[in-house]
Amino acid sequence: MRAAVVVLAAGAGTRVGAEVNKVLLPLAGIPVVARSVRTACEVPGVARVVLVVRDGEQDAVRAAVEPHLDPEHPEVAMVTGGETRHLSEWAALSLLAPAIEAGDVDVVAMHDAARPLASAALYEAVLSTAERVGGAIPVARLDDLVAADGSDLPAVLVGVQTPQAFRAGDLLAAHRAAAAAGFEATDTAGILAAYADLTVAAVDSTERNLKLTVTEDVALAEALISG
Numbered sequence: 001m002r003a004a005v006v007v008l009a010a011g012a013g014t015r016v017g018a019e020v021n022k023v024l025l026p027l028a029g030i031p032v033v034a035r036s037v038r039t040a041c042e043v044p045g046v047a048r049v050v051l052v053v054r055d056g057e058q059d060a061v062r063a064a065v066e067p068h069l070d071p072e073h074p075e076v077a078m079v080t081g082g083e084t085r086h087l088s089e090w091a092a093l094s095l096l097a098p099a100i101e102a103g104d105v106d107v108v109a110m111h112d113a114a115r116p117l118a119s120a121a122l123y124e125a126v127l128s129t130a131e132r133v134g135g136a137i138p139v140a141r142l143d144d145l146v147a148a149d150g151s152d153l154p155a156v157l158v159g160v161q162t163p164q165a166f167r168a169g170d171l172l173a174a175h176r177a178a179a180a181a182g183f184e185a186t187d188t189a190g191i192l193a194a195y196a197d198l199t200v201a202a203v204d205s206t207e208r209n210l211k212l213t214v215t216e217d218v219a220l221a222e223a224l225i226s227g
Contacts, residue, residue: 003127004048004105005040005163006092009033009061009113010081011054021057022212023113024064028225031064032212035116038065040109040163041073043123048105049074050092051113052081086184086191093175100168107131108171110188111163114212117221123163125203130165134198137164137189138205158202161209164188170196 009023023033030038033051040049053061058078069076079095081088089110099105107130109123122138129136139158166188174195178184185191189200208224210217 001045001107001127001131002105003043003046003107003109003165004050004096004099004168005043005046005109005111005123006050006052006089006096007033007036007040007111007113008052008081008085008088008092009036009054010052010088011085011114020060021054022218024057024060025212025218027116027218028222030068032116033061033113034065034068036111036113036118037076038068038073039116039118039120040111040123041069041076043120043127045127046123047074048096048099049076050095051076051078052088052092053078055080084184085186086178089188089191090175090179093172096168097172100172105168107165108168109163109165112211115162115209116212117224118161118163118209122203122205122209123165126163126165129201129203130167133201134170134196135164135166135189135192135200136203137200138162138209139202140205140207140209160187160189161205161211162187166192166200167198170198 025032079091081091107127109127126136138161142159174191177195178191212218
C-alpha cells in the first residue's frame, strides 16, 4: 500500500478559548499539530504527508512541527487551506493529484489536526480497510445519550471521527465532480456519498481519539497522555 495523509490544520479553533489557533497550543509539551503530523509520519506505508494551514500561519506552524519530526520521516508538504474544510481538502488533493494519477498513491487519509491522540494503529486500520473495500471511517460508541424530546434512541449510536481514508482515485474524482457542481460537504465521507459509488466501512475507535473543541478538552487530552 502506498498511502498519503492530509492533516487539516486550517480551522480557527475559536471555541477552545485561546489567543492562537488551537493546533498551536502545547499538549504535554508538544504542540497539538506536531503530535498529529508526527503520528501520521510514523504510520507504515505512508509516503506522503500534506499539512493544510491557515494563510498567515505558515511560519508558526512550521516552527511548531519541524522540531518534532525525525529525519527518516516522510517529507511534509504544506499548503494553504480555504475558507471551508471542503476547500482545504481540495487544496491538498490538488497537490497530490499528479502522484495519484501516476499511480504512486493508492489510498488517502484525511485527518483533523485537532485530534492529536489518533494512534498509528487506527491509521493502519482505516487505510488497510479503505484499500480493501473503498473507504473507511473510524467510529466510537456514544453512551448515556438522552433524546431532547424524550423519545427512544437507537440501541447503539456512534460518533464519526477522523482519520477517514479512501481509495485515492475515487476520492480525487469525487472532489473534482463536486468542484464542477459547486457542491461542498462537511466531511470527506459526504463528498464520496454524493459523487462516488464505493463501500465505506466503519472501523472501531474509542473516545480517546477526542477532538479538541473547548478548553476542557485540552486538560482531558493531557490526562489521557499522562495516564
